[in-house]
Amino acid sequence: MVHSTLPDVEIPDVSVYDFLFGDLDEARLDTVAIxxxxxxxxxxxxxxxxxxxxxAGALAARGIGVGDVVAVLCPNVPAFATVFHGILRAGATATTINSLYTPEEIGKQLTDAGARWLVTVSPLLPGASAAAAALGIPDEQVIVLDGAEGHPSLAQLLGEGNPAPDVSFDPATHLAVLPYSSGTTGLPKGVMLTHRNLVANVTQSRAVIGLAEGDRVLAVLPFFHIYGMTVLLNFALRQHAVLVTMPRFDLADFLRVVSVHRTTWVFIAPPIAVALAKHPLVDEYDLSSIKVVFSGAAPLDAALADHVAARLGCAVRQGYGMTETSPVTHVIPLERDDLDRSSIGVLLPSTEARVVDPETGVDHVPGADGEPSEPGELWIRGPQVMAGYLNKPEATADMLDADGWLHTGDIATVTGEGVFRIVDRLKELIKYKGYQVAPAVLEAVLLGHDAIADAAVIGVLDDDAQEVPKAFVVPQPGATLSEDDVIAHVAAHVAPHEKVRVVEFVEQIPKSSSGKILRKDLRARERAAQG
Structure with missing residues (x-):
């Protein structure tokens, strides 16, 4: 077992709202937040x-409070912060939905989370309305922030002037948010994160991530994703920084916003690092304000990190985490220039980890000669670890053991100095541009095609060493099926980031005697094909 090398931190026993906004003095109240x-x-x-x-008062006036779930389908606009924290302030639970989801996917999350209220914006209203109508949710329970006929608007709700309610709950057990994750494999599941989970992760991050009051933080990472939710909506606001919002990533707009608003911290996922390292457009903008580029959500290659650091003249760091850990568990501290940028750094305070042999259950320990441990599955324990999956006790038990250890599904090594490196993935989840893509979801869509007899999906690396979904497809006998046909079929049923990018036709899918797809065999085949 490895304990964090950093001193433990005290976790305040308060709600997210009180933690973030409870100690602001008059001078700070009049500084810019967003x-x-x-x-x-x-x-x-x-x-x-x-x-x-x-x-919060408008929600309470409509009977929404402790025990209710409100869904948010919205891009990164300033009003997102009002809505998100207003839901928590009212004592309700927020479930954030990917802005790229199809009506079918929106409906599945609303149903699973038990949400009967939905907050959105007019550009996303067609999908939101279709999902709500299918579930019998009336228009008056679909709030459209910028206004739409027949729906409440943000201006209307704020204009009612209802005071925030007095609510009482235990921060250690009351659910603040229900983001959705596929865990190590399988279909998306509601991750139960309490107020204490979120408060703990911000407190832990404050001790090691050097974001300071007055820093300007580019908020391009989606707020609906746990990375953007914790690091931007919670951590950056707790540090009394300034959030500069972007509703979606466009490189030219990204560079313009950094240049115009002089952002000092840029939290990204690796695909943005590729653009910052390689794209000629970068040289046309003044990016001298950037002090730190911080990457997460997927592994960052060390050479790529070096290119970004050299080109922008800034520090480049990365961290590691999962939705199930609120999400941050490891970071490379700002002052640790000695650490390899491809490592995930050290454990956050008040966090423990194990590197466990997946076959024997024995812990791997660093070598006596300074060599890192043998690779093993990374297990995590700490106050940021989820309460479990919503209404899925078996899935919870598979991920979170009786002693509180979360089995990440990632293969790691650790040095005697407590520096961790992710070297492989035990889990089958695909990380496309930082978004989770569950193979099981895509396989179900593929098998819905009349001309497909069997299918399997794995992640493969593209030319920029980023993971993309690849489908192995067995056509029905006599069927005429092209790669474009397969790609188009999947694209019609899933969000853009979930689309299959590569298709290979095969005679059969390797499976175990119990019928489970042997994705490790497909990955081995892919490695062999690449030489």
């Missing part, structure tokens, strides 16, 4: 808190 990167409009902390309270 800048709309598109329009330049500014929101102070005073205004943000007032709007959060009013939104």
């Amino acid at each position: 800048i709309d990167g598109t329009t330049g409009a500014e929101t102070t902390y005073r205004t943000l808190i007032a709007h959060i309270d009013l939104f």
Whole structure:
């Protein structure tokens, strides 16, 4: 077992709202909290808190409180912070939905989470309305922030002037959020994260991630994803930094926003690092304000990190985590220039880890000669670890053991100095541009095609060493089927990031005697084909 080399931290026993906004003095209240990167409009902390309270009051006036779940389908706009924290302030639970989801996928999450209220924006209303209608959710329970006929708007709700309710709950057990994750494999599941989980992870991050008051933070990572939710909506606001929002990633707009608003910290996923390292457009903008580029959500290659650091003249760091750990468990501290950028760094305070042989269950330990341990599955224990999966006790037991150890499904090594490196993946989940893609979801879609007899999906590396979904397809006898046909079929049923990018036709899918797809055999075949 490895304990964090950093001192333990004390986790406040308070709600997320009280933790983030409870100690702001008059001077800080009038500083800028959020800048709309598109329009330049500014929101102070005073205004943000007032709007959060009013939104909570509007929800409470509609009978929404402890025990209720409110869904949020929205891009990164300043109002997201009002809605997200307003839901938590009202004592309800927020389930955040991927903005790229199809109506079918939206409906599945609403149903599984038990959400009867949905907050969205007019560009996403067609999908939201289709999902809500299919579930019998009336228009008055679909809030459209920027306004739409027949739906409540944010201006209307704030204008009602209802005071924030007095709510009482135990932060250690009350669910703050229900983001969805596929875990180590399988279909998306609601991850039960309590107020204490989120407060703990921000407290832990404050001790090691050097973001400071007054820093300007580019908020391009989606708020619906646990990375953006914790690091931007929670951690950055707790540090009294300034969030500069972007509703989606576009390289030219990204560079413009950094240049115009002089952002100092840029939290990204590796695909953005590829653009920063290679794209000629980068040289046309003044990016000298950037002090730190911090990557997460998928592994960052060390050479790529070096290119970004050299080109931008800034520090480049990465961290590691999962939705199930709120998410951060490891980071490379800002002051640790001695650490290899391809490592995931050291454990956050108050966090423990094990590197366990998947076959024997024996812990691997670092060598006496300074060599890292043998590779093993990374297990995590700490106050940021989830309460479990919603209504899925078996899946919870598979992921989280009786002693509180979360089995990550990633293969890691650890040195005697407590530096961890991810070297492989035991789990079958694909990480496409930082988004989770569950092979089981794509396989179910593929098998829905009349001309496909069998199928399997794995992650493979593209030319930029980024993981993309590849489908192995067995056509029905006599069927005429092309790669484009397969790609188009999947694209019609899933969000854009879940699309199959490569197709290979095969005679059969390797399976175990119990019928389980042997994806490790397909991965071995792929490695052999690449030489």
